[in-house]
Amino acid sequence: MRTRLAIKIHSFLEHRFPERRVFLKSDTDTRFIRLRPETQLVAIAGMVLLVSWAIVATAIVLMDSIGAGNFREQAKRDQMTYRARLNAISDERDNRAEEALAAQSRFNAALAQISMMQSELLTSETRRQELETGIEVIQTTLRQTMTQRDTTRSALEQLKANTQGESAAQAHAATAPVQMDFLSSVLSDTAAERDQIEADARQALEQRAEMELELELLNERNDQIFRQLEEAVTVSVTPLDKMFRNAGMPPDRILEQVRRGYNGQGGPLSPLALSTRGEEPTADELRANQILNKLDQLNLYRMAAQQAPFATPVNLGLVRQSSGYGYRRDPKTGGRRLHKGSDFAGKTGTDIFATADGVVTHASWQSGYGKLVSIRHAFGIETKYAHNSNLRVKVGQRVSRGDHIADMGNTGRSTGTHLHYEVRVNGKPVNPMIYIKAARNVF
Template sequence: MPARLMHRFHAALERRLPEQRLFLRSDTETRFVRLKPTTQAIALGGSAVVLAWTIVATAILMMDSIGSGSAREQSRREMATYEARLDALSQERDRRAEEALAAQERFAIALEQVSSMQSALLASEERRKELETGIGVIQTTLRRTMTERDEARTQVAELNANLAEGPQLAQTGAAPADTTETLEFVTAALARTASERDEMSRAAVVARDQADEIAYEMKLLEERHDDIFTSLEEAVTISMEPLDKMFASAGLDPDDLIKQVQRGYSGQGGPLGPLAPSIGGKADPNAERASKILDGLDRMNLYRMAVEKAPFAMPLKTSFRYTSGFGRRWGRMHEGTDFAGAHGSPIYATADGTVIHAGWESGYGNLVKIRHDFGIETRYGHMSKVRVEVGQKVSRGDRIGDMGNTGRSTGTHLHYEVRVNGAAKNPMTYIKAANNVF
């Protein structure tokens, strides 16, 4: 049975592909090559397989090319969207900075107003004391005048009694002319005393009216002071809250930061005294509120110094994309964040500090290490060019190098690390924390 099937197969194959002979003639002889139907079938099958493989491979390459083109277009769109987002964040940061600057200017103007109002309040207080002293003098003079008037009245009564005893005066040889002069003198003295009394009374009434007016002005001034202090207290509270959240998000204790900054900036002096002295040995509540506001402003200023010393800024200002984040990568710990950009892009210090390494280091290539306050260190790897030296002091935003592809790197990018007391931390924690404030 199998032999019959094979015979039929060969017969069908011979009908489709009859045997062919290929003659090869030379000068001396002629040869031929017999092409059996099986050989022809194998050759045709192989040619078909090669043709099919060529078609499939070409289709795969075309589909891959089309797919990669679509991926590149999508990548470009994502890059454009990301750059637009970065531009928006940058504009928002600039607006926040302008608002903070405007708030500081408003604080300065408000403090000047408080100082001028405090001076006016002290002047009105001095004026009130002077009026009280004047009223006391007027009252003393009035009492003395009334006493003298009573004494003069007593003397007049005695003189009238003596006049009634005319014979006795005649006997004593008293002259009527002397008595008349005495009465006129006493009457004039009484009239003058009464006039002075009335004048003193009017002055006392005027002084009381002025004292009431000053008291009313002082009350209005105190209410205005209270409104200004309330506005300042609310502004300080609102301004302090996002700063506290920023440091807390970065894992930094604000109180410890303030203490460390105060140790570095502890100078004191100057001619200014307290805003308001205590009156009558009692503490002035306005002075206490002003002192608390000044403490809040001082804390904000210390926060500003701490922000300059902690890596809250971005190391790049040009276009880039994130290519690798902080965490495990291929089974190993990636202790930083990678930013891919154009070769030679400027790299900036993210905080004030001192350069402790500037040169080649295995794996990092050209590396810059900067030591900051609070036990923080930042690292910038794979640079094409280093622009700082060891021991150099740098400020936030200073250019320290150019982006490159040195060391263990697969392409141009910046490897950025943040370490706290030697332990690697996620740099994006600091950058994201600052995005809510700046």
């Protein structure tokens, strides 16, 4: 069965692709290459695949070129927006970190001075120990010399008593003064060297006491600097921490989310490098790293606060709050209904501002809301600005806190000129005044 099928396939291919021969002729020989139908089929199929791939690749390149041309302007606009926002964030971060940089510089200078004084103190201690060792050696040598002198005197007396004959007595009497003079000279030099070493040791001890006093004063100044920095950081961080807690936003989770999404390049608030030789960090190093961690936390708090609606959508001096969040009597139907936001009444055309950084997700008419602007923020938060008379943003546009996004009006389901302001967290409405009141003691 297989043989018949193979024969039929071969006959079909031979009919469509008859066998061909390519002759190769040289001066002395002629050869040929036989191209079977199967070989021709494989070659044609390969060429078709190659041409198809070239066509598809060319089409993709052309489509990318056309798409790049269409998106180039949008990319430029987005780049300008991103650049402006990054510049604003960078300026704010630099302003907030200026005092921390100055404090860190003073702290580094103090640490360098402490290190230098510690080195000098160690050198003085080593010198004192060397001097003490030298004094002990000299005293030992002196004792040995005095013992030798006493032994020599005893031997000399013994020699005088036992010596017989006048010539021998005269010879020993002549050499004894020379030996005594030599011993006296050696003892005098040894005593002078001992006195000099003792004087150097006393001077070294006095220098050590002075350096210890100076080191103690320096430690007191450093402790004062640390206390001032710790108080300043606490005063800055505590209101921000309280603001997030009052808004029902767990600070630990919020800071971790901001830290994961932050793409900044390094910074001046990196922890101090500790010893790599297995030494325990000093109390000053631990204290400095705690301050730097607090400053880093403060920076993250500032970034998180910029992305959450801790602001008012209108200038409170030009408007009044006409209605709050919660159940109330519906002004249209008279029934009881949940009011999902806060209303601020004012004049037509009053400026309305974005309350946090975000992206515009809606900027057009919506039933009931009239002309509506919706902005998506970080942490699953969305804000809505309804009943406007004029919209000043478009869908997809990035906005920053304080940007003018709309003008107050009376469009949609409204009984008068006002702004209906909503805050939604993960799609559920919450009281906007929670965020506004939480930020009053901070911004």
